Amino acid sequence: MTIRPNSIEARDTAFHLHGYTNPATHLEIGPLVIERGDGVHVFDNQGNKYIEAMAGLWSAALGFSESRLVDAATKQMQQLPYYHSFAHRGHTPAAELADTLVNMAPGNMSKAFFTNSGSEAIDTAIKLIWYRSNALGKPEKKKILVRNRAYHGVTVAAAALTGLPANHASFDQIVPTLRLTCPHYWREGLDGETEEQFTNRLVEELENMILAEGPETIAAFFGEPVLGAGGVVTPPKGYWAAVQKILKKYDILLVADEVICGFGRTGQMFGCNTYDITPDMMTLSKQLSSSYMPSSALLMNEHVFEPLMNEANKIGTLGHGYTGSGHPVACAVANETIRIIREDNLVEHAANMGEYLRAGLNNLSDHPLVGEVRGVGLIAAVELVTNKESKTALEKVGQLGLQTNALAIENGFFSRPMMDAMAFCPPLIIQKTEIDDLLGRFEKTLDQSL
Numbered sequence: 001m002t003i004r005p006n007s008i009e010a011r012d013t014a015f016h017l018h019g020y021t022n023p024a025t026h027l028e029i030g031p032l033v034i035e036r037g038d039g040v041h042v043f044d045n046q047g048n049k050y051i052e053a054m055a056g057l058w059s060a061a062l063g064f065s066e067s068r069l070v071d072a073a074t075k076q077m078q079q080l081p082y083y084h085s086f087a088h089r090g091h092t093p094a095a096e097l098a099d100t101l102v103n104m105a106p107g108n109m110s111k112a113f114f115t116n117s118g119s120e121a122i123d124t125a126i127k128l129i130w131y132r133s134n135a136l137g138k139p140e141k142k143k144i145l146v147r148n149r150a151y152h153g154v155t156v157a158a159a160a161l162t163g164l165p166a167n168h169a170s171f172d173q174i175v176p177t178l179r180l181t182c183p184h185y186w187r188e189g190l191d192g193e194t195e196e197q198f199t200n201r202l203v204e205e206l207e208n209m210i211l212a213e214g215p216e217t218i219a220a221f222f223g224e225p226v227l228g229a230g231g232v233v234t235p236p237k238g239y240w241a242a243v244q245k246i247l248k249k250y251d252i253l254l255v256a257d258e259v260i261c262g263f264g265r266t267g268q269m270f271g272c273n274t275y276d277i278t279p280d281m282m283t284l285s286k287q288l289s290s291s292y293m294p295s296s297a298l299l300m301n302e303h304v305f306e307p308l309m310n311e312a313n314k315i316g317t318l319g320h321g322y323t324g325s326g327h328p329v330a331c332a333v334a335n336e337t338i339r340i341i342r343e344d345n346l347v348e349h350a351a352n353m354g355e356y357l358r359a360g361l362n363n364l365s366d367h368p369l370v371g372e373v374r375g376v377g378l379i380a381a382v383e384l385v386t387n388k389e390s391k392t393a394l395e396k397v398g399q400l401g402l403q404t405n406a407l408a409i410e411n412g413f414f415s416r417p418m419m420d421a422m423a424f425c426p427p428l429i430i431q432k433t434e435i436d437d438l439l440g441r442f443e444k445t446l447d448q449s450l
Protein backbone atom coordinates (compact mmCIF):
# COMPACT_ATOMS: atom_id res chain seq x y z
CA MET A 1 0.00 0.00 0.00
CA THR A 2 1.26 3.52 -0.77
CA ILE A 3 0.94 5.82 2.22
CA ARG A 4 -0.16 9.31 1.13
CA PRO A 5 1.59 12.23 2.85
CA ASN A 6 -0.43 13.74 5.73
CA SER A 7 -3.07 11.00 5.49
CA ILE A 8 -4.33 9.28 8.64
CA GLU A 9 -2.18 6.33 7.58
CA ALA A 10 0.92 8.54 7.40
CA ARG A 11 0.25 10.18 10.79
CA ASP A 12 -0.44 6.84 12.42
CA THR A 13 2.72 5.33 10.96
CA ALA A 14 4.78 8.30 12.09
CA PHE A 15 3.47 8.70 15.65
CA HIS A 16 1.44 5.73 16.90
CA LEU A 17 3.20 2.77 18.55
CA HIS A 18 0.75 -0.14 18.30
CA GLY A 19 0.54 -3.03 20.76
CA TYR A 20 0.87 -6.54 19.36
CA THR A 21 2.26 -5.18 16.08
CA ASN A 22 5.74 -5.46 14.60
CA PRO A 23 6.82 -1.79 14.69
CA ALA A 24 9.30 -2.23 11.82
CA THR A 25 6.68 -3.81 9.54
CA HIS A 26 4.22 -1.11 10.55
CA LEU A 27 6.53 1.56 9.16
CA GLU A 28 6.31 -0.20 5.80
CA ILE A 29 2.64 -1.18 5.57
CA GLY A 30 0.88 1.30 7.86
CA PRO A 31 -2.47 0.74 9.61
CA LEU A 32 -5.76 -0.67 8.42
CA VAL A 33 -7.97 2.24 9.48
CA ILE A 34 -11.39 1.21 10.76
CA GLU A 35 -13.89 4.00 10.46
CA ARG A 36 -17.30 2.80 11.57
CA GLY A 37 -19.30 -0.19 12.72
CA ASP A 38 -22.77 -1.59 12.12
CA GLY A 39 -24.01 -4.73 13.91
CA VAL A 40 -21.40 -7.45 13.43
CA HIS A 41 -19.66 -5.50 10.65
CA VAL A 42 -16.96 -2.84 10.59
CA PHE A 43 -15.88 -0.69 7.64
CA ASP A 44 -12.45 0.68 6.78
CA ASN A 45 -11.76 4.15 5.39
CA GLN A 46 -11.65 2.75 1.85
CA GLY A 47 -15.25 1.59 2.22
CA ASN A 48 -14.42 -2.12 2.60
CA LYS A 49 -16.80 -4.10 4.80
CA TYR A 50 -15.64 -6.84 7.19
CA ILE A 51 -17.47 -9.36 9.36
CA GLU A 52 -15.90 -8.77 12.78
CA ALA A 53 -15.70 -12.45 13.70
CA MET A 54 -13.63 -11.60 16.81
CA ALA A 55 -15.99 -8.91 18.19
CA GLY A 56 -12.90 -6.68 18.19
CA LEU A 57 -10.78 -8.37 20.83
CA TRP A 58 -13.30 -10.99 22.04
CA SER A 59 -15.19 -8.08 23.46
CA ALA A 60 -17.95 -6.17 21.62
CA ALA A 61 -20.72 -8.52 22.75
CA LEU A 62 -23.49 -6.32 21.35
CA GLY A 63 -21.77 -5.53 18.06
CA PHE A 64 -20.73 -2.11 16.87
CA SER A 65 -23.92 -0.02 16.81
CA GLU A 66 -25.98 -0.63 19.96
CA SER A 67 -27.73 2.71 20.45
CA ARG A 68 -28.93 1.85 23.98
CA LEU A 69 -25.30 1.84 25.12
CA VAL A 70 -24.70 5.19 23.45
CA ASP A 71 -27.80 6.59 25.18
CA ALA A 72 -26.74 5.19 28.58
CA ALA A 73 -23.29 6.78 28.19
CA THR A 74 -24.72 10.11 27.03
CA LYS A 75 -27.21 10.30 29.89
CA GLN A 76 -24.51 9.52 32.45
CA MET A 77 -22.06 11.98 30.84
CA GLN A 78 -24.67 14.70 31.20
CA GLN A 79 -25.55 13.89 34.80
CA LEU A 80 -22.19 12.99 36.35
CA PRO A 81 -19.39 12.44 33.83
CA TYR A 82 -16.80 11.49 36.40
CA TYR A 83 -16.49 10.69 40.00
CA HIS A 84 -14.17 8.48 42.04
CA SER A 85 -14.72 5.85 44.69
CA PHE A 86 -11.97 6.70 47.21
CA ALA A 87 -12.67 7.84 50.80
CA HIS A 88 -16.24 6.47 50.99
CA ARG A 89 -17.50 8.27 47.84
CA GLY A 90 -20.17 6.40 45.91
CA HIS A 91 -22.59 6.86 43.04
CA THR A 92 -25.57 5.00 41.61
CA PRO A 93 -24.00 3.30 38.54
CA ALA A 94 -21.15 1.74 40.57
CA ALA A 95 -23.38 0.58 43.42
CA GLU A 96 -25.86 -0.89 40.93
CA LEU A 97 -23.12 -2.69 38.99
CA ALA A 98 -21.48 -4.09 42.14
CA ASP A 99 -24.86 -5.41 43.35
CA THR A 100 -25.65 -6.93 39.93
CA LEU A 101 -22.27 -8.62 39.51
CA VAL A 102 -22.00 -10.02 43.02
CA ASN A 103 -25.50 -11.45 42.80
CA MET A 104 -25.28 -12.90 39.29
CA ALA A 105 -21.85 -14.52 39.68
CA PRO A 106 -21.44 -18.11 40.80
CA GLY A 107 -19.45 -18.87 43.94
CA ASN A 108 -21.17 -16.81 46.65
CA MET A 109 -19.28 -13.64 45.85
CA SER A 110 -19.26 -10.89 48.43
CA LYS A 111 -17.60 -7.75 46.98
CA ALA A 112 -16.71 -6.19 43.63
CA PHE A 113 -13.59 -4.04 43.16
CA PHE A 114 -13.60 -1.95 39.98
CA THR A 115 -10.66 -1.57 37.60
CA ASN A 116 -10.32 -0.45 33.97
CA SER A 117 -8.80 -3.37 32.08
CA GLY A 118 -8.43 -7.10 32.39
CA SER A 119 -4.77 -6.69 33.28
CA GLU A 120 -5.59 -4.28 36.11
CA ALA A 121 -8.16 -6.70 37.49
CA ILE A 122 -5.54 -9.48 37.44
CA ASP A 123 -2.92 -7.19 39.03
CA THR A 124 -5.40 -6.25 41.73
CA ALA A 125 -6.16 -9.92 42.37
CA ILE A 126 -2.45 -10.71 42.78
CA LYS A 127 -1.91 -7.73 45.12
CA LEU A 128 -4.94 -8.53 47.27
CA ILE A 129 -4.04 -12.23 47.46
CA TRP A 130 -0.53 -11.35 48.68
CA TYR A 131 -2.00 -8.77 51.09
CA ARG A 132 -4.34 -11.44 52.41
CA SER A 133 -1.47 -13.92 52.92
CA ASN A 134 0.39 -11.25 54.91
CA ALA A 135 -2.78 -10.50 56.87
CA LEU A 136 -3.11 -14.17 57.77
CA GLY A 137 0.47 -14.29 59.06
CA LYS A 138 1.59 -16.40 56.06
CA PRO A 139 4.03 -14.09 54.27
CA GLU A 140 5.64 -17.05 52.48
CA LYS A 141 2.31 -17.94 50.75
CA LYS A 142 2.89 -15.99 47.51
CA LYS A 143 3.52 -18.30 44.53
CA ILE A 144 0.97 -18.41 41.72
CA LEU A 145 0.05 -21.48 39.67
CA VAL A 146 -0.65 -20.81 35.98
CA ARG A 147 -0.87 -22.78 32.74
CA ASN A 148 1.24 -22.58 29.61
CA ARG A 149 -0.59 -20.59 26.90
CA ALA A 150 -2.72 -18.80 29.49
CA TYR A 151 -3.47 -15.15 28.81
CA HIS A 152 -3.97 -12.91 31.84
CA GLY A 153 -2.82 -9.56 30.48
CA VAL A 154 0.30 -7.48 30.08
CA THR A 155 0.91 -5.25 33.09
CA VAL A 156 4.06 -6.13 35.00
CA ALA A 157 2.38 -8.66 37.26
CA ALA A 158 -0.30 -9.92 34.85
CA ALA A 159 2.27 -10.54 32.10
CA ALA A 160 4.15 -12.86 34.42
CA LEU A 161 1.02 -15.01 34.65
CA THR A 162 0.49 -14.99 30.90
CA GLY A 163 2.08 -18.07 29.34
CA LEU A 164 2.84 -16.95 25.79
CA PRO A 165 6.40 -16.50 24.48
CA ALA A 166 6.09 -12.94 23.09
CA ASN A 167 4.95 -11.65 26.50
CA HIS A 168 8.13 -12.85 28.16
CA ALA A 169 10.88 -12.52 25.57
CA SER A 170 13.12 -9.60 26.66
CA PHE A 171 10.62 -8.52 29.33
CA ASP A 172 11.51 -8.90 33.03
CA GLN A 173 9.32 -10.92 35.39
CA ILE A 174 8.60 -10.13 39.03
CA VAL A 175 5.94 -12.60 40.10
CA PRO A 176 6.88 -16.08 41.41
CA THR A 177 4.89 -18.29 39.04
CA LEU A 178 4.70 -22.05 38.70
CA ARG A 179 3.80 -23.20 35.18
CA LEU A 180 1.63 -26.17 34.35
CA THR A 181 0.90 -27.99 31.10
CA CYS A 182 -1.73 -26.40 28.88
CA PRO A 183 -4.86 -28.59 29.15
CA HIS A 184 -5.10 -29.11 25.38
CA TYR A 185 -5.79 -32.80 24.78
CA TRP A 186 -5.33 -32.70 20.98
CA ARG A 187 -1.88 -31.07 21.24
CA GLU A 188 -0.56 -32.27 24.61
CA GLY A 189 -2.15 -35.73 24.92
CA LEU A 190 0.34 -38.60 24.56
CA ASP A 191 -0.03 -41.36 21.97
CA GLY A 192 -2.74 -43.75 23.13
CA GLU A 193 -3.69 -41.60 26.13
CA THR A 194 -7.46 -41.19 26.66
CA GLU A 195 -8.93 -37.79 27.57
CA GLU A 196 -9.55 -39.01 31.13
CA GLN A 197 -5.96 -40.26 31.43
CA PHE A 198 -4.76 -36.90 30.14
CA THR A 199 -6.79 -35.12 32.83
CA ASN A 200 -5.38 -37.44 35.48
CA ARG A 201 -1.83 -36.77 34.30
CA LEU A 202 -2.36 -32.98 34.50
CA VAL A 203 -3.88 -33.24 37.96
CA GLU A 204 -0.97 -35.40 39.11
CA GLU A 205 1.42 -32.79 37.71
CA LEU A 206 -0.46 -30.12 39.69
CA GLU A 207 -0.35 -32.08 42.95
CA ASN A 208 3.31 -33.02 42.50
CA MET A 209 4.22 -29.41 41.86
CA ILE A 210 2.35 -28.26 44.98
CA LEU A 211 4.09 -30.90 47.11
CA ALA A 212 7.53 -30.17 45.63
CA GLU A 213 7.19 -26.42 46.23
CA GLY A 214 5.39 -26.75 49.57
CA PRO A 215 1.65 -25.96 49.75
CA GLU A 216 2.39 -23.30 52.37
CA THR A 217 4.25 -21.28 49.69
CA ILE A 218 1.44 -21.31 47.09
CA ALA A 219 -1.24 -18.64 47.24
CA ALA A 220 -3.45 -19.17 44.21
CA PHE A 221 -4.20 -20.82 40.89
CA PHE A 222 -5.27 -18.49 38.07
CA GLY A 223 -7.16 -20.00 35.15
CA GLU A 224 -9.42 -19.08 32.27
CA PRO A 225 -12.35 -21.55 32.16
CA VAL A 226 -11.57 -21.77 28.41
CA LEU A 227 -8.11 -20.49 27.47
CA GLY A 228 -8.78 -17.73 24.96
CA ALA A 229 -5.78 -16.00 23.43
CA GLY A 230 -3.68 -19.14 23.94
CA GLY A 231 -5.78 -20.85 21.27
CA VAL A 232 -9.39 -21.31 22.48
CA VAL A 233 -8.53 -24.39 24.51
CA THR A 234 -11.52 -26.12 26.08
CA PRO A 235 -10.63 -28.23 29.11
CA PRO A 236 -10.55 -32.03 28.91
CA LYS A 237 -13.27 -34.07 30.63
CA GLY A 238 -13.27 -33.83 34.41
CA TYR A 239 -10.44 -31.27 34.47
CA TRP A 240 -12.01 -28.47 36.51
CA ALA A 241 -13.62 -30.78 39.09
CA ALA A 242 -10.29 -32.52 39.72
CA VAL A 243 -8.28 -29.28 39.83
CA GLN A 244 -10.68 -27.73 42.34
CA LYS A 245 -10.41 -30.78 44.61
CA ILE A 246 -6.61 -30.46 44.74
CA LEU A 247 -6.70 -26.69 45.36
CA LYS A 248 -9.16 -27.16 48.26
CA LYS A 249 -7.00 -29.92 49.74
CA TYR A 250 -3.96 -27.61 49.90
CA ASP A 251 -5.76 -24.35 50.80
CA ILE A 252 -4.95 -22.62 47.51
CA LEU A 253 -7.29 -19.91 46.18
CA LEU A 254 -8.88 -20.30 42.75
CA VAL A 255 -9.12 -17.20 40.56
CA ALA A 256 -11.33 -17.68 37.50
CA ASP A 257 -10.25 -15.28 34.79
CA GLU A 258 -13.57 -14.68 33.02
CA VAL A 259 -12.33 -11.70 31.00
CA ILE A 260 -13.25 -13.51 27.76
CA CYS A 261 -15.65 -16.19 29.01
CA GLY A 262 -17.94 -13.93 31.06
CA PHE A 263 -21.41 -12.77 29.96
CA GLY A 264 -22.59 -15.57 27.72
CA ARG A 265 -19.54 -16.40 25.65
CA THR A 266 -19.44 -20.09 26.59
CA GLY A 267 -23.20 -20.56 26.18
CA GLN A 268 -23.94 -19.91 29.86
CA MET A 269 -23.62 -16.61 31.71
CA PHE A 270 -20.11 -17.43 32.96
CA GLY A 271 -17.48 -20.00 32.03
CA CYS A 272 -17.72 -21.04 35.69
CA ASN A 273 -21.37 -22.07 35.07
CA THR A 274 -20.38 -24.08 31.99
CA TYR A 275 -17.66 -26.02 33.83
CA ASP A 276 -19.11 -26.08 37.34
CA ILE A 277 -16.34 -23.97 38.82
CA THR A 278 -16.72 -22.32 42.22
CA PRO A 279 -13.97 -19.71 42.33
CA ASP A 280 -12.79 -17.58 45.25
CA MET A 281 -12.23 -14.63 42.93
CA MET A 282 -13.33 -13.75 39.40
CA THR A 283 -11.96 -11.21 36.95
CA LEU A 284 -14.39 -9.66 34.45
CA SER A 285 -13.94 -7.22 31.57
CA LYS A 286 -14.49 -7.00 27.77
CA GLN A 287 -18.16 -8.10 27.35
CA LEU A 288 -18.94 -6.51 30.74
CA SER A 289 -19.46 -3.20 28.92
CA SER A 290 -19.41 -4.67 25.41
CA SER A 291 -16.09 -2.75 25.47
CA TYR A 292 -17.85 0.51 24.56
CA MET A 293 -16.07 1.89 27.65
CA PRO A 294 -12.95 0.46 29.32
CA SER A 295 -14.23 -1.42 32.34
CA SER A 296 -13.30 -4.37 34.50
CA ALA A 297 -14.05 -5.84 37.89
CA LEU A 298 -12.61 -8.22 40.43
CA LEU A 299 -15.11 -10.21 42.47
CA MET A 300 -14.17 -11.97 45.71
CA ASN A 301 -15.92 -14.17 48.22
CA GLU A 302 -16.07 -13.64 51.99
CA HIS A 303 -13.16 -16.08 52.54
CA VAL A 304 -10.96 -13.63 50.63
CA PHE A 305 -12.61 -10.40 51.77
CA GLU A 306 -12.67 -10.90 55.55
CA PRO A 307 -8.89 -11.05 56.15
CA LEU A 308 -8.47 -8.10 53.77
CA MET A 309 -10.98 -6.07 55.69
CA ASN A 310 -9.35 -6.85 59.03
CA GLU A 311 -5.89 -5.96 57.75
CA ALA A 312 -7.07 -2.71 56.12
CA ASN A 313 -8.88 -1.85 59.34
CA LYS A 314 -5.63 -2.25 61.30
CA ILE A 315 -3.77 -0.07 58.78
CA GLY A 316 -6.59 2.44 58.52
CA THR A 317 -7.38 2.12 54.79
CA LEU A 318 -7.12 -0.31 51.89
CA GLY A 319 -4.15 1.25 50.13
CA HIS A 320 -5.19 0.36 46.60
CA GLY A 321 -7.48 1.91 43.98
CA TYR A 322 -7.47 3.65 40.59
CA THR A 323 -8.63 7.11 39.56
CA GLY A 324 -10.96 5.37 37.11
CA SER A 325 -12.18 2.63 39.50
CA GLY A 326 -15.96 2.41 39.08
CA HIS A 327 -16.03 5.20 36.48
CA PRO A 328 -19.70 6.27 36.35
CA VAL A 329 -19.95 6.25 32.54
CA ALA A 330 -18.27 2.85 32.27
CA CYS A 331 -20.54 1.47 35.01
CA ALA A 332 -23.67 2.92 33.35
CA VAL A 333 -22.68 1.29 30.05
CA ALA A 334 -21.95 -2.01 31.82
CA ASN A 335 -25.32 -1.93 33.62
CA GLU A 336 -27.09 -1.36 30.29
CA THR A 337 -25.04 -4.11 28.58
CA ILE A 338 -26.09 -6.64 31.22
CA ARG A 339 -29.74 -5.50 30.96
CA ILE A 340 -29.67 -6.05 27.17
CA ILE A 341 -27.94 -9.45 27.47
CA ARG A 342 -30.69 -10.52 29.89
CA GLU A 343 -33.70 -8.93 28.13
CA ASP A 344 -32.71 -10.24 24.69
CA ASN A 345 -31.81 -13.74 25.98
CA LEU A 346 -28.39 -13.36 24.40
CA VAL A 347 -26.85 -16.15 26.46
CA GLU A 348 -29.27 -18.67 24.97
CA HIS A 349 -28.87 -17.06 21.56
CA ALA A 350 -25.06 -17.37 21.85
CA ALA A 351 -25.41 -21.07 22.75
CA ASN A 352 -27.60 -21.66 19.66
CA MET A 353 -25.46 -19.60 17.29
CA GLY A 354 -22.33 -21.26 18.68
CA GLU A 355 -23.72 -24.69 17.95
CA TYR A 356 -24.53 -23.54 14.40
CA LEU A 357 -21.07 -22.03 13.91
CA ARG A 358 -19.24 -25.11 15.22
CA ALA A 359 -21.38 -27.41 13.06
CA GLY A 360 -20.34 -25.32 10.04
CA LEU A 361 -16.67 -25.39 11.07
CA ASN A 362 -16.86 -29.13 11.71
CA ASN A 363 -18.11 -29.57 8.13
CA LEU A 364 -14.67 -28.33 7.10
CA SER A 365 -12.86 -31.01 9.15
CA ASP A 366 -11.94 -32.98 6.04
CA HIS A 367 -10.25 -29.98 4.46
CA PRO A 368 -6.52 -30.75 4.07
CA LEU A 369 -5.55 -27.76 6.21
CA VAL A 370 -7.88 -28.41 9.15
CA GLY A 371 -6.26 -30.22 12.07
CA GLU A 372 -8.77 -29.63 14.85
CA VAL A 373 -12.03 -27.73 15.29
CA ARG A 374 -12.63 -26.84 18.93
CA GLY A 375 -14.84 -24.55 20.97
CA VAL A 376 -17.82 -24.17 23.26
CA GLY A 377 -20.70 -21.70 23.15
CA LEU A 378 -19.88 -18.93 20.71
CA ILE A 379 -16.07 -19.20 20.87
CA ALA A 380 -14.19 -21.50 18.54
CA ALA A 381 -10.88 -22.11 16.83
CA VAL A 382 -9.69 -24.05 13.84
CA GLU A 383 -6.15 -25.39 14.11
CA LEU A 384 -4.42 -25.26 10.74
CA VAL A 385 -1.92 -27.94 9.76
CA THR A 386 -0.17 -29.02 6.59
CA ASN A 387 0.36 -32.52 7.98
CA LYS A 388 -2.62 -33.98 9.84
CA GLU A 389 -0.60 -36.99 11.09
CA SER A 390 2.17 -35.01 12.76
CA LYS A 391 -0.17 -32.08 13.59
CA THR A 392 2.36 -29.64 12.18
CA ALA A 393 1.98 -26.62 9.90
CA LEU A 394 4.75 -24.78 8.07
CA GLU A 395 8.39 -24.83 9.18
CA LYS A 396 8.02 -21.57 11.08
CA VAL A 397 5.31 -21.94 13.73
CA GLY A 398 2.58 -19.35 13.21
CA GLN A 399 3.43 -18.67 9.58
CA LEU A 400 0.42 -20.54 8.19
CA GLY A 401 -1.84 -18.69 10.64
CA LEU A 402 -0.46 -15.32 9.51
CA GLN A 403 -0.80 -16.20 5.83
CA THR A 404 -4.37 -17.38 6.29
CA ASN A 405 -5.20 -14.29 8.31
CA ALA A 406 -3.98 -11.99 5.52
CA LEU A 407 -6.25 -13.84 3.07
CA ALA A 408 -9.16 -13.65 5.53
CA ILE A 409 -8.86 -9.85 5.59
CA GLU A 410 -8.87 -9.79 1.78
CA ASN A 411 -11.96 -12.00 1.89
CA GLY A 412 -13.82 -9.60 4.17
CA PHE A 413 -13.66 -11.02 7.67
CA PHE A 414 -11.58 -10.61 10.80
CA SER A 415 -10.50 -13.73 12.64
CA ARG A 416 -7.41 -13.80 14.86
CA PRO A 417 -4.43 -16.06 14.27
CA MET A 418 -3.14 -17.63 17.46
CA MET A 419 0.02 -19.36 16.26
CA ASP A 420 -1.52 -21.58 13.56
CA ALA A 421 -5.07 -21.56 14.89
CA MET A 422 -7.75 -19.19 13.60
CA ALA A 423 -10.13 -17.93 16.30
CA PHE A 424 -13.82 -17.12 15.97
CA CYS A 425 -15.52 -15.10 18.69
CA PRO A 426 -18.18 -12.96 16.99
CA PRO A 427 -20.55 -10.56 18.74
CA LEU A 428 -23.24 -12.45 20.67
CA ILE A 429 -25.88 -10.84 18.45
CA ILE A 430 -24.71 -12.61 15.26
CA GLN A 431 -27.45 -14.27 13.17
CA LYS A 432 -27.45 -17.51 11.13
CA THR A 433 -27.27 -15.74 7.76
CA GLU A 434 -24.18 -13.84 8.96
CA ILE A 435 -22.60 -17.10 10.15
CA ASP A 436 -23.31 -18.64 6.72
CA ASP A 437 -21.60 -15.67 5.10
CA LEU A 438 -18.60 -16.04 7.46
CA LEU A 439 -18.32 -19.80 6.83
CA GLY A 440 -18.37 -19.27 3.07
CA ARG A 441 -15.60 -16.70 3.30
CA PHE A 442 -13.57 -18.94 5.61
CA GLU A 443 -13.86 -21.95 3.28
CA LYS A 444 -12.73 -19.82 0.34
CA THR A 445 -9.80 -18.57 2.46
CA LEU A 446 -8.76 -22.12 3.35
CA ASP A 447 -8.86 -23.12 -0.32
CA GLN A 448 -6.66 -20.17 -1.21
CA SER A 449 -4.18 -21.04 1.61
CA LEU A 450 -3.42 -24.43 0.10
Ligand code: PLP
Pocket residue numbers: 057116117118119120122151152153154224228229257258259260285
Ligand atom coordinates in the same frame (compact mmCIF):
# COMPACT_ATOMS: atom_id res chain seq x y z
N1 PLP B 1 -7.48 -12.04 30.93
C1 PLP B 1 -7.91 -12.62 29.79
C2 PLP B 1 -8.52 -13.99 29.85
C3 PLP B 1 -7.81 -11.93 28.57
O1 PLP B 1 -8.20 -12.54 27.44
C4 PLP B 1 -7.27 -10.63 28.57
C5 PLP B 1 -7.17 -9.88 27.30
O2 PLP B 1 -7.35 -10.40 26.22
C6 PLP B 1 -6.83 -10.09 29.77
C7 PLP B 1 -6.96 -10.81 30.94
C8 PLP B 1 -6.23 -8.72 29.80
O3 PLP B 1 -7.17 -7.77 29.50
P1 PLP B 1 -6.73 -6.28 29.01
O4 PLP B 1 -6.24 -6.44 27.62
O5 PLP B 1 -8.02 -5.53 29.09
O6 PLP B 1 -5.72 -5.79 29.96
